[in-house]
Amino acid sequence: MGTNDKYPEPTSRRRFVKGVVGAAALTAFATLGETVVNLSTSPAGEGGGTVEYYGVEVVGGPAPRAMPQIPVALDDEGFLRGIWPPAEEVTREGRTFSVARMRLGDITYSGDWFQYCGAEIFPGLEPTAEQDDYFRYAESAQYEWQTREVSPGDRVNVDDFADYERWGNGIGANGLGKPATVTWRSQDVESSEVLPVQIIRSARVASAAQNDEWLAASTEEGFIAIFDKCTHFCCVPLFKADPTSVRFDAGSAIYCPCHQSVYDPFTIVRESFVAFPRPEGDE
Numbered sequence: 001m002g003t004n005d006k007y008p009e010p011t012s013r014r015r016f017v018k019g020v021v022g023a024a025a026l027t028a029f030a031t032l033g034e035t036v037v038n039l040s041t042s043p044a045g046e047g048g049g050t051v052e053y054y055g056v057e058v059v060g061g062p063a064p065r066a067m068p069q070i071p072v073a074l075d076d077e078g079f080l081r082g083i084w085p086p087a088e089e090v091t092r093e094g095r096t097f098s099v100a101r102m103r104l105g106d107i108t109y110s111g112d113w114f115q116y117c118g119a120e121i122f123p124g125l126e127p128t129a130e131q132d133d134y135f136r137y138a139e140s141a142q143y144e145w146q147t148r149e150v151s152p153g154d155r156v157n158v159d160d161f162a163d164y165e166r167w168g169n170g171i172g173a174n175g176l177g178k179p180a181t182v183t184w185r186s187q188d189v190e191s192s193e194v195l196p197v198q199i200i201r202s203a204r205v206a207s208a209a210q211n212d213e214w215l216a217a218s219t220e221e222g223f224i225a226i227f228d229k230c231t232h233f234c235c236v237p238l239f240k241a242d243p244t245s246v247r248f249d250a251g252s253a254i255y256c257p258c259h260q261s262v263y264d265p266f267t268i269v270r271e272s273f274v275a276f277p278r279p280e281g282d283e
């Protein structure tokens with residue numbers, strides 16, 4: 001992890017596309033061996049510790065692990081929101097605090113999935129934060145379609161993605177899926193505390209979800225959402241947004257321009273990491 005030999009060579013790294021996401025991929029990566037560190041007694045805050053999650057696989061570069069998925073749901077009007085678990089009270093070592101967690105598919109989904117890179121102090125990850133959970137288009141759109149067709153702050157609607165099966169922008173392959181940069185649980189917070197999210201609507205995701213318990217629970221109509229903080233040094237990687245990604249065989253992947261990490265949005269893996277505790281509990 002973090003060694004130079006993990007940096008990709010522009011010409012020798014394997015191609016990222018593995019076909020559809022599926023149960024085989026999940027099984028293959030079901031057990032990972034990251035170091036287990038028990039933070040449950042940490043005096044620094046609440047929550048955190050070793051957590052299992054699903055995310056998009058790292059296929060190149062120095063990033064140590066997958067970026068976590070945010071499960072999604074469409075409402076009756078076609079607006080897309082990220083599922084946030086209900087808060088529950090937990091007592092540990094005489095202290096009572098809230099954690100956001102729920103059973104979803106075959107895993108316990110919790111707010112801890114996103115507690116790294118400093119996000120653990122963001123207001124949106126407070127279990128009881130008053131947010132409506134809808135995805136909203138980001139201020140800094142990275143896609144031409146997004147600057148032309150929607151406005152920052154608009155809620156994401158399925159109708160905005162009607163052309164997802166043929167969409168392309170000259171980077172990587174056309175027809176893989178239509179992306180957008182959005183925010184989540186970040187209304188009325190400082191700009192430095194906005195939770196960045198990559199969403200993609202893809203026929204591959206819709207197909208894979210038909211045969212996979214987790215994807216059936218965490219995606220809808222081909223929409224998948226990824227918490228967009230690189231697990232290396234916290235940059236914001238993007239799917240089909242950077243023309244230079246093509247040099248690293250990453251034109252059709254999620255590419256981090258900081259140190260060339262590459263994530264495959266169509267291979268979902270189950271991994272674990274040590275989530276930071278939140279600095280304060282909700283006592």
Ligand code: FES
Pocket residue numbers: 061062063230231232233234235256257258259260261
């Ligand atoms: S590869 Fe270093 S921050 Fe993403």
